Amino acid sequence: MTGRSARELVTELQARYAPLVRPVTERPRVVAQLGQSLDGRIATPTGHSHYVTGEADRAHLHRLRALCDAVLVGAGTVVADDPRLTVRAVEGPNPTRVVVMSRDDLAPRRHLFEDGAAPTWAVTGPTAVPPPVDRHFSLPELSPAAVLECLSAAGIRRLLVEGGAQTVSAWLAAGLVDSLYLAVAPVIIGSGPTGLNLPVIEHMDQAWRPAVEAFDLGVDRLYRLDFTVAEG
Secondary structure (H helix, E strand, C coil): CCCCCHHHHHHHHHHHCHHHHCCCCCCCEEEEEEEEECCCECCCCCCCCCCCCCHHHHHHHHHHHHHCCEEEEEHHHHHHHCCCCCCCCCCCCCCEEEEEECCCCCCCCCHHHHCCCCCEEEEECCCCCCCCCCEEEECCCCCHHHHHHHHHHCCCCEEEEEECHHHHHHHHHCCCCCEEEEEEECCCCCCCCECCCCCCCCCHHHCCCCEEEEEEECCEEEEEEECCCCCC
16 A cells, blocks of 8 residues: 555545445344465464464454454354454454353453453353353354344444354355455465355355455455445
């Protein structure tokens, strides 16, 4: 973005984050984010992923957090990455942090549960007991639809589904993601986990063909895939 005027930068950011600045009148607006290599990998076979994408993508991710009321991750992401899920690379408010967990062996010594930087909520199955959090929701089942309904009732209007890849894929498969931000880095990893794992299709006419917009993102290329356009 070097050499661009402030007006040009504002115009680009408005276009990039258009789904999040429109009013929300129906169910919460859901966006998801993934960063991957040219060959669709999100980490090495050992799980090392810091960092697949560049610094500009991390700033973009923090901006997404600042534009959303809540950011959601699965318990596996908390175990693997110990994320803060706060806004540090750009200016803006921290979102409420939501952990969806079906197990109760998540150690409390994690940033989310100790730093006090933002409210932390846990959404669990009927038997799981989370570490100390600001708010705990116990649901009969943890389908994306049930979790979204719960968060909507709690006042969340814009939700970022950040990870991990299994969680993002589940929300996409459920048809609940309005827009997916997919950052592609100019690197080939060659092996390791992939970002999206969706239900098997047999014919190309069953493939998803969302509306796509592309944006420069430092050394990376950012694609916004719009699956639905929420009312508003």
